[in-house]
């Protein structure tokens with residue numbers, strides 16, 4: 300794994316957090332979507348932030364479209380250690396992440412699982428910060444990025460050792476064979492009236508058996524290929540070591556319908572990008 304990826308992530312954070320400091324940005328603990336879509340608490344303040352040109356310039360220069368901040372009245376730790384996530388277009392807008400995403404080894408993995416015409420639909424840098432990195436609750440990725448038939452895969456790359464202590468992934472073996480539990484889906488909210496959230500859930504929340512989880516510790520540079528319907532999660536990071544990762548999702552667009560209800564849709568600025576050339580030789 301190229302160490303620049305990690306360094307680059309930290310430099311994003313330093314710049315963003317300096318910006319936050321300068322502008323006394325504060326919201327309640329929650330998710331902050333920078334690209335105009337917002338969930339979580341602190342919505343009003345985020346609107347102000349989005350209209351702020353300096354911040355927009357910073358965002359467009361450094362490519363993050365989503366930044367999750369753990370900020371609540373008082374920060375527990377420094378701002379640069381409070382950020383949780385940057386996404387979802389690193390693979391399009393940033394040369395380092397682009398290079399990594401379209402690396403020949405990634406293409407070989409996609410070919411090995413018979414993806415005919417895979418496209419990359421999103422990418423994220425996830426920080427699991429020492430002491431405060433939160434859990435990611437049990438889920439199936441196809442709940443969020445639904446394709447019919449299921450042709451979605453996550454590529455998850457450890458930029459640091461991911462261990463049980465600092466929040467590695469956990470899986471329920473065999474859980475990818477039963478479809479989407481409870482028909483759970485996150486979709487664009489059909490109710491567009493004022494004050495309604497942009498996205499909403501339908502279906503039931505499944506309670507998974509605590510005894511079925513298997514940890515998947517991975518060394519720095521290791522890659523985990525995640526089936527779109529496998530149930531997985533990660534725990535809080537209570538250790539003093541960070542657990543940073545880069546992840547992106549691909550789906551095979553050959554004979555597949557990507558749901559128009561999915562929260563993420565391709566745009567001119569950030570289209571879904573083919574992983575490899577499929578034109579005949």
Ligand SMILES: O=C(O)CCC(=O)C(=O)O
Nearest residue numbers: 425435440453533544546
């Ligand atoms: O990295 C994590 O902690 C969770 C990532 C995850 O669940 C995902 O990318 O689907």
